[in-house]
Amino acid sequence: MAISEQHAGRTYPPTAPYEVSAAKISEFATAIGDDNRAYTGAEAIAPPTFVAVISSAAWQAMFDDPELELALRRIVHGDQRFTYVRPLRVGDRVTAALTIDKVRPRGSADIISSSVEVVDERGEVVCVASSTFFHSRESST
Amino acid sequence: MVTRSLTAEVSVGSILPPLTVRFTRADLVRYAGASTDFNPIHYSERFAAAVGLPGVIAHGMLTMATALRVVTDWVGDPTQVRSYFVRFTKPVVVPDDDHGVAVMFSGTVTALDGTVATISLDAVCGDQKVLGAARAEVELQPAPAPTGAGTDGRVG
Numbered sequence: 001m002a003i004s005e006q007h008a009g010r011t012y013p014p015t016a017p018y019e020v021s022a023a024k025i026s027e028f029a030t031a032i033g034d035d036n037r038a039y040t041g042a043e044a045i046a047p048p049t050f051v052a053v054i055s056s057a058a059w060q061a062m063f064d065d066p067e068l069e070l071a072l073r074r075i076v077h078g079d080q081r082f083t084y085v086r087p088l089r090v091g092d093r094v095t096a097a098l099t100i101d102k103v104r105p106r107g108s109a110d111i112i113s114s115s116v117e118v119v120d121e122r123g124e125v126v127c128v129a130s131s132t133f134f135h136s137r138e139s140s141t
Numbered sequence: 142m143v144t145r146s147l148t149a150e151v152s153v154g155s156i157l158p159p160l161t162v163r164f165t166r167a168d169l170v171r172y173a174g175a176s177t178d179f180n181p182i183h184y185s186e187r188f189a190a191a192v193g194l195p196g197v198i199a200h201g202m203l204t205m206a207t208a209l210r211v212v213t214d215w216v217g218d219p220t221q222v223r224s225y226f227v228r229f230t231k232p233v234v235v236p237d238d239d240h241g242v243a244v245m246f247s248g249t250v251t252a253l254d255g256t257v258a259t260i261s262l263d264a265v266c267g268d269q270k271v272l273g274a275a276r277a278e279v280e281l282q283p284a285p286a287p288t289g290a291g292t293d294g295r296v297g
Binding site for chain 2: 024027030034038045048052053072080087
């Protein structure tokens with residue numbers, strides 16, 4: 001059965017713990033061309049959009065769900081929201097868990113609203129990453 | 142780390158220093174590795190064409206990350222960002238040459254609620270807006286207390 005409105009509310013188990021390292025923060029900051037000093041040194045914080053690195057593992061759980069019959073080549077990222085409680089820091093060990101909030105059919109596509117909660121070792125929410133994906137149904141061509 | 146203060150210079154309509162960034166294929170490869178987003182539409186012309194794209198395109202998240210630099214360069218301390226939203230409206234096509242493609246990023250203060258400023262962001266590539274409804278909320282420092290003779294009304 002392909003993805004449908006009935007999949008709203010579906011949740012996936014949290015990802016394996018991800019440990020934020022100074023090296024990965026530095027690599028990410030370089031990749032986005034950002035030389036803000038907050039991203040350097042042993043006390044570094046991660047750039048705000050670094051959360052995507054962690055939430056992408058949670059997105060994968062949904063993309064790989066065989067029941068939804070999603071295909072990466074038919075998925076377009078429509079929008080992205082991050083709501084921050086605190087920044088990610090070097091040494092944080094966090095997990096990410098995805099919930100499908102809503103599925104709406106529109107034309108030949110399904111619009112999937114999802115949210116990923118990034119939680120630290122104490123169980124406290126660090127950030128919520130909410131995304132909309134457009135998934136085109138298989139065309140007849 | 143210094144955070145921008147909510148001085149009289151900050152008001153609705155304030156324009157932040159803009160930023161122009163060129164994205165090359167090398168930048169996409171670097172972002173793919175850093176972000177672990179290895180979707181081949183970001184490096185393979187063949188794959189991009191097969192899914193109907195006009196060419197290899199930049200990661201939307203790279204455009205999103207770069208646009209936020211307008212905000213964090215201005216506010217100083219990135220921990221002050223409370224929320225950030227973008228809609229990915231048009232793909233940024235990145236040619237296979239040494240020059241890449243230029244994207245112009247700009248930001249304007251569009252709301253002030255206490256010490257929280259909403260910055261609306263634009264990202265333009267060629268004549269197309271590549272992000273829609275992009276906005277970040279940042280917490281500014283309260284305005285510094287007035288200083289100088291006669292402004293201290295406290296007794297004793």
